[in-house]
Amino acid sequence: MITRQQTAELLDARLQERLRRLEACILRCSPALHHEAEKELPGLRALASWIHVPGLQEQLQVLEKLVKGLMLVGGNSRERILCHLFRVFLRLLHPARRDLQQLLQQRLAQLDAGRQAGLAEPRVPPACPLGLLQQAGEFLRPHTSPVYGIKALLVCRVAAIEQLHSVLHYRMQELAEACRHNEWTLEACVRSGLARRARQLVQLAAFAPDMLDKLGRLEQMLLRLHLHGGVADQVAALQQVLQNLILGKYLAEPLELVFGLAAMQDRVLVSDDKTRAELIEVSKKLRHVFLIAREGEEFQVSDFLLRAVDRLGWMLDAVGHYSLGLAAHALAHACLQHWQWRQPIGASMFDKVQQFLLALKDVIDDGDCSCEPGFNLASSFLAECPEHGQGLEAATHIALNLANQFEILVVVRKDMFVTRESFLQHSRLLQEELRLLEQGAARVRLRGLEQFTSLLLDIHHLWSVESRESHFPADLLWRGHQQLLAMLDAAALWFEPLPEQELMQQLAEWVRNAELLLGSAAASLSATALHNSLQVALTAFARKAGNLLGRPVRLMLDVGEIGAARQLQMVPVLTEVLRWLLLQGTMDANEGSSQHRTRSLVVQIQSRSLPGAKVQTLIADDSGSKLPDQRMRRRLQRLFQACEIQLKAEWQHGKRILELEFTA
Amino acid sequence: MSSKALIVNDSMILACQLQGMLALLGVQASLVSASSDPLPLAAQMDLVVLELQLDHANGFQLLRHLAANLSCPLILVSGTGRASDRRWGLRAGASAVLQRPLGLQLLCQGLQQAGCQVIQAPA
Numbered sequence: 001m002i003t004r005q006q007t008a009e010l011l012d013a014r015l016q017e018r019l020r021r022l023e024a025c026i027l028r029c030s031p032a033l034h035h036e037a038e039k040e041l042p043g044l045r046a047l048a049s050w051i052h053v054p055g056l057q058e059q060l061q062v063l064e065k066l067v068k069g070l071m072l073v074g075g076n077s078r079e080r081i082l083c084h085l086f087r088v089f090l091r092l093l094h095p096a097r098r099d100l101q102q103l104l105q106q107r108l109a110q111l112d113a114g115r116q117a118g119l120a121e122p123r124v125p126p127a128c129p130l131g132l133l134q135q136a137g138e139f140l141r142p143h144t145s146p147v148y149g150i151k152a153l154l155v156c157r158v159a160a161i162e163q164l165h166s167v168l169h170y171r172m173q174e175l176a177e178a179c180r181h182n183e184w185t186l187e188a189c190v191r192s193g194l195a196r197r198a199r200q201l202v203q204l205a206a207f208a209p210d211m212l213d214k215l216g217r218l219e220q221m222l223l224r225l226h227l228h229g230g231v232a233d234q235v236a237a238l239q240q241v242l243q244n245l246i247l248g249k250y251l252a253e254p255l256e257l258v259f260g261l262a263a264m265q266d267r268v269l270v271s272d273d274k275t276r277a278e279l280i281e282v283s284k285k286l287r288h289v290f291l292i293a294r295e296g297e298e299f300q301v302s303d304f305l306l307r308a309v310d311r312l313g314w315m316l317d318a319v320g321h322y323s324l325g326l327a328a329h330a331l332a333h334a335c336l337q338h339w340q341w342r343q344p345i346g347a348s349m350f351d352k353v354q355q356f357l358l359a360l361k362d363v364i365d366d367g368d369c370s371c372e373p374g375f376n377l378a379s380s381f382l383a384e385c386p387e388h389g390q391g392l393e394a395a396t397h398i399a400l401n402l403a404n405q406f407e408i409l410v411v412v413r414k415d416m417f418v419t420r421e422s423f424l425q426h427s428r429l430l431q432e433e434l435r436l437l438e439q440g441a442a443r444v445r446l447r448g449l450e451q452f453t454s455l456l457l458d459i460h461h462l463w464s465v466e467s468r469e470s471h472f473p474a475d476l477l478w479r480g481h482q483q484l485l486a487m488l489d490a491a492a493l494w495f496e497p498l499p500e501q502e503l504m505q506q507l508a509e510w511v512r513n514a515e516l517l518l519g520s521a522a523a524s525l526s527a528t529a530l531h532n533s534l535q536v537a538l539t540a541f542a543r544k545a546g547n548l549l550g551r552p553v554r555l556m557l558d559v560g561e562i563g564a565a566r567q568l569q570m571v572p573v574l575t576e577v578l579r580w581l582l583l584q585g586t587m588d589a590n591e592g593s594s595q596h597r598t599r600s601l602v603v604q605i606q607s608r609s610l611p612g613a614k615v616q617t618l619i620a621d622d623s624g625s626k627l628p629d630q631r632m633r634r635r636l637q638r639l640f641q642a643c644e645i646q647l648k649a650e651w652q653h654g655k656r657i658l659e660l661e662f663t664a
Numbered sequence: 665m666s667s668k669a670l671i672v673n674d675s676m677i678l679a680c681q682l683q684g685m686l687a688l689l690g691v692q693a694s695l696v697s698a699s700s701d702p703l704p705l706a707a708q709m710d711l712v713v714l715e716l717q718l719d720h721a722n723g724f725q726l727l728r729h730l731a732a733n734l735s736c737p738l739i740l741v742s743g744t745g746r747a748s749d750r751r752w753g754l755r756a757g758a759s760a761v762l763q764r765p766l767g768l769q770l771l772c773q774g775l776q777q778a779g780c781q782v783i784q785a786p787a
Contacts, residue, residue, distance in 0.1 A: 489724035492752040493716075 282312050283360045306335055327356055330381035349384045431460045449487055452499040455507045456480050462514045473510050480507055667780055669693040672702045673715040685771055689782045706734055711780050716742040716749060724756050731757025737778035
């Protein structure tokens with residue numbers, strides 16, 4: 001009989017196989033194979049439909065229509081657009097597969113439950129719970145917009161797929177004409193919208209990769225020229241470049257132009273009076289807008305604000321304040337997202353805008369500012385985007401910035417993993433970095449990175465309590481950390497970091513085996529000895545925590561009723577719970593809520609056996625404690641192999657009691 | 665004797681430009697695409713200039729691979745204008761990270777920062 005897991009794997013493998021075939025069909029770019037692709041798509045859609053994933057079905061329908069439409073269109077651009085489409089689609093599908101697997105598991109569990117309850121096998125498989133479907137739909141919706149965008153572009157310009165180059169040429173002619181009559185000042189540049197037009201040109205050229213690079217450079221040149229002011233020979237050289245591009249001669253820019261521009265760049269400084277005046281004017285207007293808005297209850301983003309912030313970003317870039325420019329671009333992005341989703345700007349965003357305006361004032365007054373405020377502000381602005389508007393770029397940017405900000409070393413050498421001693425020597429440092437990365441990844445919803453770091457952390461953790469040298473996973477850990485580096489490299493290039501599935505499985509397998517070994521080892525030891533060792537471990541932790549907090553921490557322990565194996569398993573869990581409690585205490589102290597700060601922290605751990613349930617009661621008199629968050633719950637759930645965790649918090653005799661109930 | 669450099673870039677035009685600029689600074693440069701493994705060629709060079717945005721590879725990963733296997737200085741060139749490229753590039757093992765558009769002066773500074781000898785300094 002095929003098990004549930006095998007069925008899920010089978011379906012997943014079938015989906016992957018179909019995708020591979022589709023990819024091969026489309027990427028080989030031959031008309032015959034495109035017809036094959038056309039045949040593949042309905043099958044794939046049917047599969048998605050069977051598993052009830054409406055978002056995916058929708059995407060596949062759009063893709064199918066596009067492929068059919070493109071079959072009818074001739075010309076050389078067809079293949080390029082198909083390839084581009086498929087790449088977009090693949091990017092959409094990868095994260096969707098995880099949701100799909102979850103849905104599949106859910107469906108099969110329902111069927112199993114039905115069978116166990118003696119119900120007849122339903123002819124039509126029951127639908128997924130509505131919440132899950134909605135979640136999947138919401139997750140996929142922002143990703144479908146590029147496909148719709150491309151579709152819209154194709155519908156609008158179907159007759160002009162072959163004419164994309166003509167459109168580009170037309171734009172370039174327009175640009176060349178504008179260049180000829182431009183006064184070559186920053187003010188004139190902003191007024192004429194030249195820079196914006198150049199930006200649009202680059203965006204339009206997304207379908208013409210051979211021109212993208214050159215147009216990107218052209219955009220930079222334009223900006224530099226505006227800054228420098230009129231230099232007749234440079235303008236003439238630029239016009240020549242444009243003319244060459246219009247005529248289809250995709251030649252390199254003359255070297256003298258490149259050198260000339262570089263020399264100009266060196267001379268572009270904040271001392272440019274016009275730029276400075278413009279900066280002062282815009283920052284004054286912004287300050288005015290935000291000061292007035294602060295008095296109102298809700299503040300909707302206006303066109304003026306969007307324009308002003310966007311313009312500010314350009315100017316800051318132009319005068320060389322790239323980090324603050326980045327912050328301005330991030331603010332513009334966040335404002336745009338609020339505007340698109342019709343959401344008012346909240347109080348926390350206002351505070352950040354104030355900080356930004358202060359940093360801007362420093363730039364105007366002193367002409368200099370360090371990089372850090374700009375980066376931090378950029379990250380926080382991007383984090384302020386409405387949840388459904390947070391793009392992949394924002395997420396990877398924050399994760400990367402987090403790594404930069406906390407000076408994560410991520411220096412791994414193979415010799416660290418060769419022996420147990422060398423590993424233990426470096427493990428603490430690696431664990432700190434992993435924990436930080438896990439938090440960052442969770443914060444910005446990079447699930448792949450979060451899962452991967454969490455697995456590595458588990459291995460580190462299990463190995464520190466496990467003492468059997470024969471199971472030291474040297475090679476696996478080395479590969480894991482190498483993979484982590486590759487994922488961070490991908491994030492640094494603003495791609496979504498995805499772990500290698502095979503390696504993930506191997507790591508998970510090791511964790512499972514190690515947990516089993518740990519359980520069997522514990523069973524052979526006496527309960528009293530373990531009770532003592534548990535007490536020693538926790539007391540040592542309490543002492544250390546007391547030193548850190550600067551106040552005494554007292555522990556009362558009573559776990560006599562649970563078995564030896566469970567006691568040993570409890571050490572990491574309880575340490576984790578205590579660490580979390582103390583962290584909350586420290587945070588409260590740091591926030592200055594002195595009325596809540598207690599003179600000492602008493603944590604009492606008890607356990608009592610109940611039929612079908614394991615209960616740990618933590619009593620802490622720290623009134624600042626909050627309930628564990630979702631991540632903590634998941635971790636506890638995993639470590640205790642529990643299906644459900646219920647949390648209760650109440651006051652008894654002036655003490656706050658946290659009760660965690662693990663249902664097996 | 666002039667220094668020898670290897671330019672790893674998937675864009676022939678950009679690579680040729682850089683080659684011309686390096687020649688002005690007295691550095692003789694060869695070109696190679698990232699689609700083939702540049703390590704054997706790079707091992708014979710005094711300097712490697714690597715483009716971050718590559719068609720066939722992740723620039724940071726390639727940089728890390730080269731840094732782990734070579735002793736010569738590595739210069740990373742980025743065209744995005746993002747400051748994070750610089751920080752991550754230096755951490756991945758680059759001796760210097762340069763942002764486009766490249767000028768002679770900027771390139772010269774980059775080479776000096778990477779510890780290379782420049783015969784002819786720009787005016």
